[in-house]
Amino acid sequence: MKRFSFWSWLWFILGVLYFFIPLYSTLDFSLRAKRGEIGFLAYTNAFSDPRFVDSFLYSNVMAVLTILISFLLVVPTAYWVNLRLPQLRSAIEFITLMPFVIPAIILVFGLIKTYSRPFEIFGLELFPALTSTSTSSVALLVAGYVVLSLPYVYRSVDNGLRAMDVRTLTEAAESLGANGFTILWSVIFPNLRTALFSGALLTFAIVVGELTLATFLGLPAFGPYLALLGNHKAYEPSALTIVSLALTWGAMGLIQLLTRGTAQTSGTH
Amino acid sequence: MAFLDLTNVRKTFPNAADPAVENFNLQVQKGEFVSFLGPSGCGKTTTLRMVAGFELPTSGTITINGADMTYQPPNQRNVGMVFQSYALFPNMTIADNIGFGMKIRKRTPADIQKRVGELLDLIHLADKGKSYPYQLSGGQQQRVALVRALAIEPQVLLLDEPLSALDAKIRVELRLEIRRIQRQLGITTIYVTHDQEEALSLSDRIVVMSKGVVEQIGTPFEIYNTPRTLFVASFVGTLNKLACTVVDAAAGHLSFNGQPLQTGRAIAQANNSPVTIMLRPEELNFGAENGENRLEGKVEAVNFLGAIVRVTINVGGTNLTLDVFNERKLNVPQVGQTYPISFPAHACWVMPVS
Numbered sequence: 090m091k092r093f094s095f096w097s098w099l100w101f102i103l104g105v106l107y108f109f110i111p112l113y114s115t116l117d118f119s120l121r122a123k124r125g126e127i128g129f130l131a132y133t134n135a136f137s138d139p140r141f142v143d144s145f146l147y148s149n150v151m152a153v154l155t156i157l158i159s160f161l162l163v164v165p166t167a168y169w170v171n172l173r174l175p176q177l178r179s180a181i182e183f184i185t186l187m188p189f190v191i192p193a194i195i196l197v198f199g200l201i202k203t204y205s206r207p208f209e210i211f212g213l214e215l216f217p218a219l220t221s222t223s224t225s226s227v228a229l230l231v232a233g234y235v236v237l238s239l240p241y242v243y244r245s246v247d248n249g250l251r252a253m254d255v256r257t258l259t260e261a262a263e264s265l266g267a268n269g270f271t272i273l274w275s276v277i278f279p280n281l282r283t284a285l286f287s288g289a290l291l292t293f294a295i296v297v298g299e300l301t302l303a304t305f306l307g308l309p310a311f312g313p314y315l316a317l318l319g320n321h322k323a324y325e326p327s328a329l330t331i332v333s334l335a336l337t338w339g340a341m342g343l344i345q346l347l348t349r350g351t352a353q354t355s356g357t358h
Numbered sequence: 359m360a361f362l363d364l365t366n367v368r369k370t371f372p373n374a375a376d377p378a379v380e381n382f383n384l385q386v387q388k389g390e391f392v393s394f395l396g397p398s399g400c401g402k403t404t405t406l407r408m409v410a411g412f413e414l415p416t417s418g419t420i421t422i423n424g425a426d427m428t429y430q431p432p433n434q435r436n437v438g439m440v441f442q443s444y445a446l447f448p449n450m451t452i453a454d455n456i457g458f459g460m461k462i463r464k465r466t467p468a469d470i471q472k473r474v475g476e477l478l479d480l481i482h483l484a485d486k487g488k489s490y491p492y493q494l495s496g497g498q499q500q501r502v503a504l505v506r507a508l509a510i511e512p513q514v515l516l517l518d519e520p521l522s523a524l525d526a527k528i529r530v531e532l533r534l535e536i537r538r539i540q541r542q543l544g545i546t547t548i549y550v551t552h553d554q555e556e557a558l559s560l561s562d563r564i565v566v567m568s569k570g571v572v573e574q575i576g577t578p579f580e581i582y583n584t585p586r587t588l589f590v591a592s593f594v595g596t597l598n599k600l601a602c603t604v605v606d607a608a609a610g611h612l613s614f615n616g617q618p619l620q621t622g623r624a625i626a627q628a629n630n631s632p633v634t635i636m637l638r639p640e641e642l643n644f645g646a647e648n649g650e651n652r653l654e655g656k657v658e659a660v661n662f663l664g665a666i667v668r669v670t671i672n673v674g675g676t677n678l679t680l681d682v683f684n685e686r687k688l689n690v691p692q693v694g695q696t697y698p699i700s701f702p703a704h705a706c707w708v709m710p711v712s
Contacts (some may be wrong), residue, residue: 254443260412261445261503263432265459265510279449344550 107165112334118326131324140314141329145297145336148311151227152296153232153357156289159242162235164285167246168277171255185243188236193301200229206224226306229252241272241291249284250277290341295326359424360385361546362409362514367418369404369570378404380570382418382555386514389544391537393557395595396567402550405567406516409548411435422513438507438518444499445524446491452478452502453487459510464507478506480539497528513548521556524634551694554594558582566590588709591636598637598678604629615674619651622703632711639668639681641705644691649702659690660687672698 135141165261170181189195204219219225250286255277278285303310311333319326369383379401386392394402407413409420411432420428427435429509432450448456451526456477457470465473469652478484483494488553500520507515517536533702537560542545551557566573566581566589572584585591602612602619607629610621619635627633646652655673660683669680669691680699682688 155639253448255442255444257443257445258447260410260432261439261441262447262458263412264410264435264439264507264516266433266436266462267458268433271462276447276449280447282449 107273113333115327119324121329122324122328129326129328133145133168134322135318135325135328135332138216140309144309144311144314145333147309148303151231151234151310152293154231155238155296156230156292157234159238159288159292160246160285163239163246163247163288164278164281165273167243167250168255168273171247171250172259181243182247185239188240188275193233193237193299194305196233197302197305200302202234204229220306223308226308230302230306230308230310233306234292234299237299237302238288238292238295241295245284245288246281247353249281253280286345293340294337297337361423362386362548363388363391363419363421364405364409365419365421367408367415367420369401371409373551376570377416378570379408379415379664380578382572384565384575385550385666386546386574388546390636391540391547391549391560392473393551393564395551395554395557395564395594396573397552399569400567401570402552402565402567404520406548406550409514410437410439410516414465436510436513438510438515440500440503440507440515440520442519442522444491444496444523446499446503446506448491450490452483452489452491452494453488455491455502456509457505463510471511473575476508479483480542481505481535495525495528497532498525500532501535503547504539508539508545513546515545515587517547517549519550519552521551521553527566529556545563554678558594566593568593582663584708589634591707591709596639596679598639598642600637600673600676600678601709602635604631604633612706614653617674618659619655619706620682620703621706622650623710627708627710634709634711636707636709637705638703639679640700642678642699643679644680644682644697644699646698646700649700649705651703651706652698652700654696657693660691660693671677671697673699 119131120127120129122128122134139154142186166181170177207214207217209215216226219229248261258276259281262276267275297311298315299310300312300316304316315326315329315333318329364382364384365466367379368377368380370377372697382401382405384392394405396402404413408415411427411430411434413429418428419426422435447453447458450458453474454470456474460470460473474487475484478487481504482693483498483501486498486502491502494502500523501584502538504517504520520536522530524532527621533556536549549557549560561578563575563577564581565575568589574581574590576584581590581594591597600614600619602614603626604625605613605618607625608629610623610625611619612619612625612633612635614635621635625633630659643649653673655671655678657688658672658677659671661668661670665684667682667688667690669682669686671678671680671691678699682691
């Protein structure tokens with residue numbers, strides 16, 4: 090077995106410290122709500138606020154919707170680009186990188202400016218202003234989240250597709266009589282499980298912590314609640330950060346556990 | 359009427375200067391095993407992919423059992439395809455892979471299970487139904503890919519270099535198995551390969567292609583023993599070439615470095631014109647007693663190939679390859695020694711100098 094060298098260990102330890110020192114500091118701070126004592130007072134206070142559960146569940150639902158819509162949008166697109174339009178790959182990659190260049194604040198103002206009035210063509214109203222109801226605002230919010238998560242989801246899916254022989258698998262399925270939908274559903278999606286899982290994980294983390302879109306659309310998501318709490322209280326936001334991280338990791342761990350058996354079957358062809 | 363009929367098929371890819379396939383005509387009878395043989399880029403795989411529906415011909419027609427398939431999508435052709443890279447679905451078990459096509463055809467689960475069992479028995483993998491592709495060897499995966507294509511009872515079975523990714527021993531075993539199964543089921547088969555040995559040993563007929571054009575269509579014996587073009591002669595099997603001059607065209611007499619040779623039949627070229635005569639290594643013999651033509655040369659190299667010993671002998675500045683059966687009593691020729699060689703008149707093919 091290959092042994093880790095001194096430098097490998099050094100970089101590994103530095104990496105671990107880089108990630109875990111801030112986490113440990115947050116945890117330590119959240120436990121010191123009562124002067125001179127270590128305890129869970131900040132956690133008790135945070136949990137007793139009904140807005141915590143509501144906003145956290147709200148953001149979880151938004152995350153699930155975002156993940157589903159992203160997959161429905163990105164998987165067929167990336168599949169088609171890989172299979173039939175490889176010359177468009179660089180253009181698509183450029184588009185998916187746009188959220189890195191355009192800040193969320195610009196995105197949300199663009200959304201509000203465009204959709205805060207009825208959509209009309211030649212004086213005919215096709216649909217009303219999307220910001221007029223909370224339900225239609227949710228559509229805007231999820232659409233915004235889909236854009237923000239695009240770089241991560243597209244990259245995960247594209248890497249997953251490149252790891253398998255998309256063309257030959259598609260042709261094999263076609264020769265057996267499968268249509269486009271069956272190929273996507275029965276062959277491509279299942280073999281992308283690991284890639285989709287990592288895309289989902291990143292999307293979940295982005296959506297649960299996102300502040301700008303939800304604040305400006307006036308929706309009760311977890312990000313604005315956490316920011317509001319931070320303006321008024323010191324220890325509770327730290328406690329909630331730790332809780333939301335633990336819940337996110339727990340959820341992802343569960344998904345990984347559930348998909349463990351099948352992940353091995355893909356990519357080993 | 360032919361079961362599979364390709365008429366004047368032509369394929370030109372966008373931005374390509376030359377057509378990938380030009381004026382391809384082939385009639386395949388039901389149950390026939392036909393191989394497309396040629397070097398890389400000769401158009402054999404493109405032609406196969408047009409039969410499968412993965413490429414559309416620029417012009418020409420393809421019919422199967424009388425039905426025009428030229429522009430039918432691949433999933434409506436009922437054509438089975440086996441790929442070089444197996445293309446088994448990694449997320450499915452072996453049984454699910456084999457049953458995939460039947461499931462699409464809405465066969466009952468009991469039917470599928472029964473048929474999958476029969477097919478697994480056919481390839482001697484009855485106990486592997488619940489395994490995943492990654493748990494099988496390359497040879498086993500390709501067997502599964504073969505019966506997966508057969509499970510849908512295709513009109514035509516297409517195999518695109520199915521043995522290229524396997525090692526030599528498995529390749530020989532599997533090609534015998536492919537032929538056995540094809541004969542057993544009587545399925546019309548097109549087999550693409552660049553391996554002449556595979557094509558010669560498996561096929562009822564061979565289509566030899568070069569640069570998108572059919573060079574010759576014939577049985578393995580015809581292709582090997584009576585090649586119609588210089589390309590076929592040199593691509594299929596090993597070939598010796600001797601630069602000669604016609605001495606008496608009517609009598610079939612030639613001269614090589616001043617030594618007389620005879621072909622046993624009239625030569626089309628005029629007297630004194632340069633020609634090339636071609637000889638298979640197995641037609642050349644050590645000693646002066648095995649044919650009308652006799653030459654002498656110095657042994658340059660001796661290569662032991664198992665059943666045969668391949669000797670390179672220099673005759674008047676031209677290297678000839680000569681095969682000798684490896685018998686226990688064989689006196690292996692010594693490098694640097696001079697030996698007489700002989701060959702019969704009928705072994706010579708005369709070709710004009712190109």
